[in-house]
Amino acid sequence: MSDLTPASHALAPRIGRDGALDAALERLAPDRLPDRPDTPDLRVTAVRRLPAVTAQHVPFPDALDSRLRSALEARGIMQLYTHQGEAIAHALAGRHVVVTTPTASGKTLCYNAPVLHSILQDSASRALYLFPTKALAQDQLAELQAMCETLDGSTGEQIGVFTYDGDTPQDARRTIRARAHLVLSNPDMVHSGILPHHPRWAKLFENLRYVVVDELHAYRGVFGSHLCNVLRRLRRICRHYGSNPVFLCSSATIANPRELAERLVEQPFELVERSGAPRGEKFFVFVNPPVVNHQLGIRRSYLGESRRVAAEFLKRNLQLIVFAQSRLATEILTTYLKDDFQEIPGAPERIRGYRGGYLPLRRREIEKGLREGSVRAVVSTNALELGIDIGALDVAVMAGYPGTIASTWQRAGRAGRRTGRSAAVMVASSAPLDQFIVRNPSYFFDASPERALIDPDNLHILVDHVKCAAFELPFTATEQFGRHPSTDAQGSVIWTERHDVQAVLGILAEQGLVHFTGRARQDGAAGQNGHDGQEGPEGQWTWTSESYPADAVSLRSVTSDNFVVIDTTAEPRVIGETDFTSGPSTLHPKAIYLVEGQLFQVERLDFEGRKAFVRATESDYYTTAITYARVTIIDTFAESPSFASHGEVHVVSRVVGFKKIKFYTNENVGSGELDLPEQQMHTTSYWMTIPAAVMARLPYAPDDRRDGIVALSFAMKQVAQLLLMCDGHDIGISLDTEAENPRVFIYDNYPGGIGFSEPLFRMHQELLEATRRLIAECECENGCPGCVGPIGNTGPLARLAALRILDLLLANELAA
């Protein structure tokens, strides 16, 4: 602190804050300077220092409209960061671009500048913005409107910026269609409200210059696979109206932003990933609550630990955000912190909770309080993870590992000013994933973040969107739908249609949904009563059903078949729905069903009628279903010498029982048996075959060997989840222990598969090594929920047997 000079008044508060931060960190990890070796066995397992970075500027590109430049200058933006300059140059040149730079690096200007430029150059130009949530669109609306007001002053022309989503009043919609230069919407609305009504949006589609896709990383798995198809439809409609928009995407840091953008849009992309924005020094701390019961491997509550950590910062008057993993945890932590820091009666509340389900007005008020500093701490679900503007805070505390590396960086990014110090603290829960990360800090800090995976050609999803597309515009007899990248013999990427859309249409015709008229394709594949002569216009498939197909397709699930949840506490009312696949495991009789932190118990499941009747209840436990799945291999796509394969499988699953798990401690407090119908599906799967020779070398009884495989599969599933950047219910697990060469299947838990199996096959080696680390490094004696599953699931030798199998497999692998 010797360089503190009295002259720098502006620095004084900053240095005060830095000092407070240092003091709090010192309390947390005494005498431990940053950047020293990790200590997996201590409470603080890692402290990393991310050095400050200075800004890299470039001047505005010459091509940029001078009125836009003056408007930016009027708002204090005198030059651009390098990544902004790069992105804007690509956009102005008509190249699709994806920008991936950290939170608060001025990402929005990367797309707002070219969009506004195009409108200033030609007032007929239009742009469509897609945000994954309505709240994000609202947040951007204010910023864009302010920008446009500045511009309106200098141009005399009004630039219309409107949100168009489910909340837009009917009577405002016509005006918006006529007046909006910029339409801020979301994929669901484009899917069900804009594309099916494209004639009314003709002006937009004729003049669509740019499509902005913000938070691109949110579109992975099922949602991403749907979005890809929505964009196929969008581009198809644009072609009809003679436009060919440029896509401007922004993404949080993921391993494959360019690949994801290219798969979603099916066009080549430019990647801008080197941020020119300045960043202050940041400390990243991993905290593992101490073990309180060694035998059962139970640790102190991570919520209590998070509360203590947050208090250290809060009492030093640092502003912080606490991320909780569920709505319930959010409410609990808010209560804890309010208890610790009694509010002054009548004064504005300094500690607030924030989650989806709060009314918009209340949320705006909290966001404003954060920006202005009157709110000192906010406890939030992932609702504040995405780009909502809450200003820059001092500290981010994560109560529980957010599940993915990308999302952890995103949340950590909520703390951090352009100058001055900030900190991010991750407090691990006892879940296996959390334990793996907190004990292997380098996995998090040094490895690349996850890959976002999609499979837009999942037949279920594809068929749904072909229906929607046929409704919007007849398919011609030669038309294709979507492209799939593959590598040819020379190693270069070629794009071809994966499934013949003409075949899909043929099947839809069998069901009377579409009808072919006119001249058939040369190969005669299409057409029933078409003329076979060569004259006449090219044949086409027209929608011939009175239904409105988009209504039956939800972008959040694979099939439209679902269970509805009916609350019968008072007047019966529908309170939720669950897709068919996960229905039995979440809505079985006696299951605890959570909505906005409120608990319901399922009283009856009407399987045929697809209804679950629930009643509000109070309980200190939740339930997890015990599902038995039997997997049969239909087709093996690839096999490696190291015992891994992937291919197509048939899965028969049945929920046979459930366990009651206590909140917070994750103790198993009871169980029940169930008798529910089987579910069947085709999907894709990764599997590992354990050679009989390996089994034979295990120095254990057959039962213990079997336990070893069960234990191994439990841990493998956790790690697979980590590698695939997916949720627990996205993948399923099944064992075949009866065979001579036992198998462990990890399958895509969606009909048709969603693209996890092939990448997992390629990550086989990594999967085995990480699984071994997870098991070997655990402090428990004979297995715990943090490694191979709670004791009681398997025998006392399971953990050792699992390790032994892994060692043998990995040794074999090295030999091979």
Added chain:
Amino acid sequence: MDIATLKDRLRGIVKPASELEGSAGESVRLKPDPTSRATPEPTSQERSSDVGSGFSQTLCGSWRETSAGRSFVVTHRFAAADFHGRHRVSEFAETLQAASPAASLVGRSSASMPFIFFDLETTGLNGGAGTHAFLVGCGWFDEEGGFVTEQHLMTDFSGERSMLGVVAEDFRRAGTLMSFNGKSFDAPMLETRYLFHRLESPCANRPHVDLVHPARRFWGNAGEGGCSLGALEQQLFAVARKGDVAGFEIPSRYFRFVRTGDAQPLVEVLHHNRLDLLSLAGLTARIFHLVQAGPTVATEAREAVALGRVYRDAGLEERAEEAFERALVLLERETPGAETPAHWFAMRRRERAPLTVEALRSLALLARRQHRYDAAAARWRRLVEFADCPPHISREAIEALAIYHEHRARDLAAAKVFALRGLELEGRPARGDAARHRLARIERKLVSERCSLFPSSTLPLSSGSPTSGPRTSS
């Protein structure tokens, strides 16, 4: 995946979905409808022989080619002497002819002859780019008092654009378009089709009178079927359709035609559409006649009130007043005699109360607008005294009376009484504030009035606090 496996897999995906949706709709509608079950699916040979000329014979139509396009048109004429229910077609024609000036009143914009009635049959009710208007029916009266219909049928999806060109020519001949619910459904539906083909919609910028709203005003709760065209034609003209095709069957009949080329299922659809057009024409004639002839021909209070609204909205205040007065007279007349059963009276009272309230309120507002404040006050007073007056109207009346007595009659005592009553009735705090504000002002005026009558030293304190003004019984 080879093509055979793909197709099997696709069948598995497409089929169960539509079966499950079945209860909700799709596959139910896709089932062949029972009326046409007798006709077997034609074989491909039959079909190919049928495709060329089959439907023109079945439907008795022909191709019309103009510079704007090509359309398959079925022309039909209801002769002047034909009956529609208990009325002759010629009656409709004559009535409409005589009452045509009423069109501008009903449509609230200039509406000129000739009138063309139109009605669409569509492939669905949801709208959107994939919903087609496969039949555009137009109708008009000819010189001889007959009713001519021309129905444009889209025989093939690829012919839509061409058909729309010809339809536009028909529409452009219209001085005014007439429809039933056309402003909400048919016109937007057509507009979408024209937009789809990047053509200008002939509905845009053309006078269009939608009879659904006037009809609801006149016969709001027409029988069991609500205020649908079907219910109205039964009630007004005693039309009984035989073997009429139900609305929900229509799309599937069209899809059947498209798939098989067999136009038989469409014969009844076209007939249905023609009858709709004729009923629409009759309904229009009836409404225009009432509006043209004036309140004296109204035989029911409901009709008189509806007329009052039509006149008021068209700015004809005198006629509106006449109509509302007429309504009050008719309502008086319906007061039961000694032999009327009590329950009948109770039922009538429920129906009559809103009409009485509307007539009185409209008369009060009309009088106030014409600065006839005393007349307005008399209506408001009757409303206040009317036992079945809903609270929000009572509040409005009391507030109006308070204002009237304060500013017009300058009877501060009476004004205060109404202000106090208003305060008692006021539920919402914001409105309550306004009422309190008024009361305070009146009280101030009362005090200063007394002060000017008696110098302050002589103010008789014994008469009580300034708030206890003279009370009328309330």
